[in-house]
Amino acid sequence: MNDHSHPHDDHEHPHPEMPVDAGSQALSEALRSSFAIVRFVMFLLIVVFLASGFFQVKPNERAMILRFGKPRGEGEKALLGPGLHWSFPYPIDEVERISVTGVQKVESTVGWYATTKEMELAGTEPPAGPTLNPALDGYTLTADANIIHVRATLSYHVVDPVRFQFGFVAASNVVQNALNNAIVFASANFKVDDILTKDKVGFKNAIEKRTTELLERDNVGVAVDQCDVTTTWPRQQNVKNAFIAVFNAQILRDQALQQASSYTNQILTAAEATSNSIVNLAESRRVQYVNDISSRATNFLTILPWYKTNANLFVQQRFNETMGSVLTNLQEKIYVPDRLDGKSRELRLLLNREPPKPSTANTNQ
Amino acid sequence: MKRNSLIVIVGALLVIIFAFWLCAFQVRTTEVAVVTTFGKVTRTKDKPGLFGKLPPPFERVYKFDKRIQSSEFENKFREDLTADSNPLLTSVYIGWSITEPGVFLQKFPAGIPAVEQQLATLLSSSKSAVVGKHPLSDFVSANAGGSKFSAIEDEILASVRAQLKQNNYGIEVEFLGFKKIGLPEDTTQKVFDRMTSERQVLISRAQNEGEAQARIIRSDADLRASKVLSAAQGEALRIQGQGEAEASKYLGAFQQNPELASFLFRLDALRDSLKENTTLIFDQQTGPFTLFKGDLMTNSPSK
Numbered sequence: 001m002n003d004h005s006h007p008h009d010d011h012e013h014p015h016p017e018m019p020v021d022a023g024s025q026a027l028s029e030a031l032r033s034s035f036a037i038v039r040f041v042m043f044l045l046i047v048v049f050l051a052s053g054f055f056q057v058k059p060n061e062r063a064m065i066l067r068f069g070k071p072r073g074e075g076e077k078a079l080l081g082p083g084l085h086w087s088f089p090y091p092i093d094e095v096e097r098i099s100v101t102g103v104q105k106v107e108s109t110v111g112w113y114a115t116t117k118e119m120e121l122a123g124t125e126p127p128a129g130p131t132l133n134p135a136l137d138g139y140t141l142t143a144d145a146n147i148i149h150v151r152a153t154l155s156y157h158v159v160d161p162v163r164f165q166f167g168f169v170a171a172s173n174v175v176q177n178a179l180n181n182a183i184v185f186a187s188a189n190f191k192v193d194d195i196l197t198k199d200k201v202g203f204k205n206a207i208e209k210r211t212t213e214l215l216e217r218d219n220v221g222v223a224v225d226q227c228d229v230t231t232t233w234p235r236q237q238n239v240k241n242a243f244i245a246v247f248n249a250q251i252l253r254d255q256a257l258q259q260a261s262s263y264t265n266q267i268l269t270a271a272e273a274t275s276n277s278i279v280n281l282a283e284s285r286r287v288q289y290v291n292d293i294s295s296r297a298t299n300f301l302t303i304l305p306w307y308k309t310n311a312n313l314f315v316q317q318r319f320n321e322t323m324g325s326v327l328t329n330l331q332e333k334i335y336v337p338d339r340l341d342g343k344s345r346e347l348r349l350l351l352n353r354e355p356p357k358p359s360t361a362n363t364n365q
Numbered sequence: 366m367k368r369n370s371l372i373v374i375v376g377a378l379l380v381i382i383f384a385f386w387l388c389a390f391q392v393r394t395t396e397v398a399v400v401t402t403f404g405k406v407t408r409t410k411d412k413p414g415l416f417g418k419l420p421p422p423f424e425r426v427y428k429f430d431k432r433i434q435s436s437e438f439e440n441k442f443r444e445d446l447t448a449d450s451n452p453l454l455t456s457v458y459i460g461w462s463i464t465e466p467g468v469f470l471q472k473f474p475a476g477i478p479a480v481e482q483q484l485a486t487l488l489s490s491s492k493s494a495v496v497g498k499h500p501l502s503d504f505v506s507a508n509a510g511g512s513k514f515s516a517i518e519d520e521i522l523a524s525v526r527a528q529l530k531q532n533n534y535g536i537e538v539e540f541l542g543f544k545k546i547g548l549p550e551d552t553t554q555k556v557f558d559r560m561t562s563e564r565q566v567l568i569s570r571a572q573n574e575g576e577a578q579a580r581i582i583r584s585d586a587d588l589r590a591s592k593v594l595s596a597a598q599g600e601a602l603r604i605q606g607q608g609e610a611e612a613s614k615y616l617g618a619f620q621q622n623p624e625l626a627s628f629l630f631r632l633d634a635l636r637d638s639l640k641e642n643t644t645l646i647f648d649q650q651t652g653p654f655t656l657f658k659g660d661l662m663t664n665s666p667s668k
Contacts (some may be wrong), residue, residue, distance in 0.1 A: 068415035143507035242564035253575030260579035264586035271590035275597030282601030286608030297618035
């Protein structure tokens with residue numbers, strides 16, 4: 001109560017009271033200064049309170065301010081981009097951060113046998129038993145009722161952060177389950193050999209397609225980037241060996257077919273070449289033959305007048321000239337004169353005196 | 366004066382905050398709220414914002430997450446019999462959400478665990494019923510149409526939804542799908558045996574196919590090659606014939622003196638036949654060797 005009257009009195013009669021009560025004056029001073037401190041502290045608190053409303057949004061996230069729980073703005077406009085922003089502190093406003101550009105991953109192992117990354121890397125996976133325990137070992141059933149192991153990793157990014165964040169309690173679980181379902185679904189529609197060897201890409205695409213469809217159907221607000229699928233035949237030794245044996249037999253079959261196909265190429269190429277040479281040879285023989293006859297005819301007409309002049313002399317000349325040139329080229333000439341007694345002579349000849357040379361292949365051996 | 370007003374302001378502020386705390390509540394964008402008056406549901410708030418209420422014990426507020434919950438309670442494989450009496454293990458996942466918070470509060474005062482328990486029971490019976498209606502080939506099928514996988518999922522979903530609607534739990538299942546499909550442990554052994562014997566068939570098929578197809582390919586190649594060659598030989602004959610036809614127009618020249626022509630042709634034949642590596646045995650009757658018997662002026666080419 002003194003506080004109330006004191007400044008008034010102080011104002012009305014400052015001078016007479018001043019020296020009277022130095023103690024109350026000191027008290028008054030102290031109170032005044034402590035109120036100044038309180039004021040300052042309150043001011044400071046308000047500043048701190050307001051300043052605590054500043055927040056930063058990182059490049060790979062968006063933020064949304066919920067004022068009394070309600071988003072400020074509609075749809076895309078409600079999203080704050082990277083940078084510094086301000087909101088009223090809680091409980092008036094609440095900042096909800098949403099990761100967007102970061103690629104997120106989920107892995108599905110519902111179709112994979114019991115193992116861990118460490119065991120896989122170290123090669124210390126437990127050996128497979130004769131059966132699969134449904135509580136431990138994952139696997140899928142193929143369209144032709146075979147058992148195989150499939151696992152997949154799905155990369156995705158958020159395209160509708162509002163839906164992703166505010167539509168689901170755990171949206172990544174929904175993505176995970178969509179991938180699980182896609183693996184089971186795709187397996188049930190593909191035969192074992194298609195999954196493992198013949199149509200790996202088709203199988204992978206089927207998983208990706210099914211996952212995308214489910215995520216779109218449930219409007220999860222994500223887009224699928226990539227889906228990596230690993231498949232393997234069962235690890236049970238006899239089954240595994242049988243699969244490997246088929247695989248090898250198919251490789252051998254493909255090799256045989258490849259060899260047959262290269263034989264085809266080879267033999268057809270050779271036949272083409274031979275046929276070309278047969279035709280070319282025939283063509284050149286034709287030309288040669290026609291030219292030969294033509295030149296003989298020309299020659300014949302040239303020498304005919306000379307022959308008509310003295311046929312006998314012409315014949316003698318031509319015959320002897322021919323014999324001369326023929327005898328020059330002969331390897332052996334054997335002259336057998338008539339016996340004086342007019343009887344016939346006996347001549348013995350050893351033919352084929354030069355045996356054929358042995359082939360080079362034989363000499364090499 | 367200043368000090369008093371400050372106290373008043375601070376006091377008023379505290380009173381406002383306290384009153385605010387007692388008489389107002391926020392509903393987040395992810396929530397729905399139910400207001401009860403003396404324990405009876407009087408209002409539900411499914412839009413976000415700031416709302417007023419009477420202080421306790423007059424009114425109480427219950428808030429629930431209205432987002433889609435993806436429960437993992439169905440992790441365990443459950444065995445059911447298919448229509449063709451094959452045991453089949455299935456596990457499904459679902460997404461559900463609270464649609465009527467007032468009803469939900471009354472039916473499930475214990476909250477989400479109670480819902481999941483209820484859903485698990487519902488789902489289990491729906492699944493058994495639907496699986497029992499389909500043969501195994503509806504689940505896995507290599508036929509052109511593929512498996513009826515999605516249709517079966519839809520059937521289970523429809524059945525669960527119908528039961529939820531009938532019992533009016535205030536919740537709705539948004540989606541449902543198979544998470545795993547498997548076989549009982551002892552059946553896997555039989556499947557492995559069958560797979561192994563199927564592989565044996567494939568091995569022998571691959572071997573036989575390889576040999577047979579390779580043989581077909583080779584003989585086809587041989588056939589094609591011989592066709593090419595015989596076509597070429599035919600063409601060569603045609604060319605030869607063409608050559609002879611062309612040559613025949615020159616034969617007229619030789620008609621002028623067939624005797625001389627014949628002589629010249631024989632000379633050419635003699636020259637062509639007696640080339641290298643030839644041994645010729647001749648007597649004195651053959652020209653020009655008639656010279657050896659002293660017959661210097663005559664010759665007899667005809668002998």
